[in-house]
Amino acid sequence: MTTFTTQIHTAAEPCWQKSFDHPFVHEIGDGSLPNDVFRYYLIQDRYYLNEFGKLHEKIAEKLTDKEDVDFLMAGAQGLKDGEIAVREGFFDRLGITPDEIAHTPMAPTAYNYVNHMYSELDRGTPGRAIAGLLPCYWLYNEIGQRLIAAGSPVELYERWIETYDSDDYTDSVNTMIQLTNKTADNADDTERAQMQDSFVRSSAYELAFWQMAMDKQAW
């Protein structure tokens, strides 16, 4: 039987392919991504990661199964200790200061992406929000796996790639996939369709996020 996540992955496939083919992703790999574009991405992504962690906590508040709550709370903590902590090192290297962050507004795509996920939770259901979180985990893992063999000649880009190919990280992707399938099993057809829409929209925002950085999108 096809799992729910296989089904939604298929629905989002054309969009994911555009992320794999996106110049930002290629240029991380061949090292030609301009430093200022990467800087812009990191600052916007910091906003994204903070909200992404908070979303884990807000979704966990609405769930009852202890295993699921523990996974989401561990995910929120893992973000603080892992990805967000790693990025602090990137900020130091690139001279990104708290003051620069404070003076950089969240760009439209980052803002819309985060608001989409909050809306799936607040105006939808925890299941729809969980489906909205999944592309973030899963797409970056597939990108990491595609880029890791060749790596990148730029050390910082190489470290970025390695973040998304580690075994621990791949484990968390698989747990998130399982959580999504379990939630879908307990949902009716209407909610499952909404979960798919939420997943496809987050996938579209992931694609837009690369372009936002290339364009240094502003309001």
Ligand SMILES: Cc1ncc(C[n+]2csc(CCO)c2C)c(N)n1
């Ligand atoms: C726009 C955007 N999308 C996805 C990720 C990757 N990511 C963010 S949080 C998380 C969960 C585990 O750390 C993962 C994989 C990113 N950095 N920025």
